[in-house]
Amino acid sequence: MRLHRNLVFAVIDGLLEIFNEGVYADKSVQKQLKRDKRWGARDRGFIAETIYDIVRWKRLYAEIAEVNEPLQRKDLWRMFAVWCTLRGIKLPDWPQIEDTPTRRIKGRFDELSQIRKYRESIPDWLDELGEKALGSKWDAEIAALNQQAPVVLRVNQLKTDPKTLKDLLLEEGHDTENLKAYKDALQLIERGNVFSTKAFKDGLFEVQDASSQLVAPYLGIEPGMRVVDACAGAGGKTLHLAAQMDNKGQIIALDIYGNKLKELKRRARRAGVHNIETRTIDSTKVIKKLHNSADRLLIDAPCTGLGVLSRNPDAKWKLQPDFVEKIQKTQQSLLIDYSKMVKAGGKMVYATCSILPAENQEQIKKFLKTEEGSDFSIEKQKTVLSSESGYDGFYMCLMVKKDKKE
Incomplete structure (x- = not known):
């Protein structure tokens, strides 16, 4: 993957808002995506997913990058360099991320992955609360909650049915699968912007998690x-x-x-x-x-x-x-x-x-x-x-x- 400077700047700006100004991640992502109308789906996907990823693993990345709150711009660049290194992305020759100790990052990641509060990137109090409330189930539960959520649609049975909607979405480039235990649900096989589809504008579905359904x-x-x-x-x-x-x-x-x-x-x-x-x-x-x-x-x-x-x-x-x-x-x-x-x-x-x-x-x-x-x-x-x-x-x-x- 080749990194583009303007996209990475949008990521850093978004993280600054979320961590230092209390802006909600979804609102900050929306704002960053409006910066340049020329960005295509892949560019926008990179910004959104990178911001969410670094937010999700904030504690782990901050610990590896050896930075403390309040996080400054230079700290966020260090955390971004950690994100790249752990994903095997080649770091470009930019002044903000020069001298990144890639080998040390990998070693530190292996060390910290042995400790749940770092591995799952959660505050101490939340780790203690989860363990007290769920006991032996907490390990698996917090690991599951750190996975990216799938995109599930609820078919609006007032206007259509799952089979018809499945076919319509496929025509618009979105492949879905039925979920056996959820009769009104379809799940996207690949993430995509379903809000721009004619099917959504016609009110044929809502985005709603399967459990919520x-x-x-x-x-x-x-x-x-x-x-x-x-x-x-x-x-x-x-x-x-x-x-x-x-x-x-x-x-x-x-x-x-x-x-x-x-x-x-x-x-x-x-x-x-x-x-x-x-x-x-x-x-x-x-x-x-x-x-x-x-x-x-x-x-x-x-x-x-x-x-x-x-x-x-x-x-x-x-x-x-x-x-x-x-x-x-x-x-x-x-x-x-x-x-x-x-x-x-x-x-x-x-x-x-x-x-x-x-x-x-x-x-x-x-x-x-x-x-x-x-x-x-x-x-x-x-x-x-x-x-x-x-x-x-x-x-x-x-x-x-x-x-x-x-």
């Missing part, structure tokens, strides 16, 4: 029901619910962020969905008005996101120990407040994209002991580990509310 069906919904998606965000799961309901019945999509709900409306138009009503939670009245009215409730709770590190590697560096405790309090209060929207005999799913029992099974145990939770019982629950599924880590629990008439 398990959540909507878990609710056991039927057309004609009243369903509340209480933490809808930009609506990936809301749209899946609408397809499951065949556009019949009512979905009320709630969120505290109005701008996310605007994005949901836009996506719903593209997907041909018209049974969603959005409401911003700007006061407690919004929830009170819906008390005892929902056949089904989805609480896709805010969480640490530890199950999706493979697609958000910068979360390893942005996440702080105090947030882990704080988010558990939020999750419990959401369960208590939002569960009141379920009517007698109705059901709710509590889901997270975390792998920590403290955010999952333990939250449910705690909730069932509360006054609000005493009306509910667990029907089924499922933990999806990345190391076992090959997709995001997830948890989902289906609970049913007692029907007082029974």
Whole structure:
């Protein structure tokens, strides 16, 4: 591989933003890709994948490069030289990376690969937390979460079916494969920009991880029901619910962020969905008005996101120990407040994209002991580990509310 100076400069600039200015990796990558309209797919792929790679292995590369935070531009050049060396890329004769000790880099990599927190490139506190929470499973799980996430599509069954979409995407140069255990899913065989396809613009699919595609069906919904998606965000799961309901019945999509709900409306138009009503939670009245009215409730709770590190590697560096405790309090209060929207005999799913029992099974145990939770019982629950599924880590629990008439 021959390195091009302007592409590498874009990588370094992106890393500076992510590590020093707190910019999210996906936002920084988007910004860097807009720098030069002449860049082709390969150039853009190099920038995006190199930035994500160095973000993912930041601790390991910084240790090998012998640099400390706050990372300066010269430090990032040293880390880039480590990235090249470990990939067998010949270093060009540039002043920023002259005198790179390639042999020492390889030796140091072999040494550090014996120690998990360096090998998997994670902060000490996170390594300790993972081991305490998952025990012997932590080794395999953190290794799986450090793999680049595959690109999975959810076929919009309101407009097409997997076979038709597969053929249409192939015509546009994207080869896909079916995933047996996920009936609405197609996985890209090679990464590519599917957002520019006619099939995407026509609303025939959404990009949605296979594990995430398990959540909507878990609710056991039927057309004609009243369903509340209480933490809808930009609506990936809301749209899946609408397809499951065949556009019949009512979905009320709630969120505290109005701008996310605007994005949901836009996506719903593209997907041909018209049974969603959005409401911003700007006061407690919004929830009170819906008390005892929902056949089904989805609480896709805010969480640490530890199950999706493979697609958000910068979360390893942005996440702080105090947030882990704080988010558990939020999750419990959401369960208590939002569960009141379920009517007698109705059901709710509590889901997270975390792998920590403290955010999952333990939250449910705690909730069932509360006054609000005493009306509910667990029907089924499922933990999806990345190391076992090959997709995001997830948890989902289906609970049913007692029907007082029974």
